[in-house]
Amino acid sequence: MVYAAAWQTHQPVGTVVLDLVSKHAPELKHLFVQKSARGAGAGTALCAWTEKRAAQAGFDTLYLSVGVENQAARRLYERLGFTPAGKTTTTTYQYVDDDGQKQWATETDDLFEKTLAG
Structure with missing residues (x-):
C-alpha cells in the first residue's frame, strides 16, 4: 500500500491510499478531504x-x-x-x-473503474 496526503498552507487537508495487492488491484481507497x-x-x-x-x-x-449513498463522492x-463496473x-x-x-456498521458499495493513460 502507498499512502499520500494533500497539503494546504502547511496543513494536511486530505489523504488517499493506493492498494496494489487488493482483490481489484490497483485500488484507490480511503480518499478523504476535510x-x-x-x-x-x-x-x-x-x-x-x-x-x-x-x-x-x-x-x-x-x-x-x-x-x-455517497452522492458527492460518486x-x-x-x-x-x-464508471460503474x-x-x-x-x-x-x-x-x-x-x-x-x-x-458495527454495514456498507453497500459499487465498484468503479477507470482505464489509465499509458
Whole structure:
C-alpha cells in the first residue's frame, strides 16, 4: 500500500491510499478531504496522483469502491472518468467509535473503474 496526503498552507487537508495487492488491484481507497478544503481540488489532485502511480506500476485500470449513498463522492469519481463496473458488495464490519466503544456498521458499495493513460 502507498499512502499520500494533500497539503494546504502547511496543513494536511486530505489523504488517499493506493492498494496494489487488493482483490481489484490497483485500488484507490480511503480518499478523504476535510470539509473545509472540499471543492478546492485536493480530492482531484489525490486521485490524479493515484492514477499516475498505478500507471507507473504497470497497471492499465484503476478501481475504487464507493458507497451507494455517497452522492458527492460518486459525482467526483464520475467527473474524473470512473464508471460503474457492474459489481455491488455489502460488507458488515466492526469499528471503534470516538468514545472508544466497539460498533458495527454495514456498507453497500459499487465498484468503479477507470482505464489509465499509458
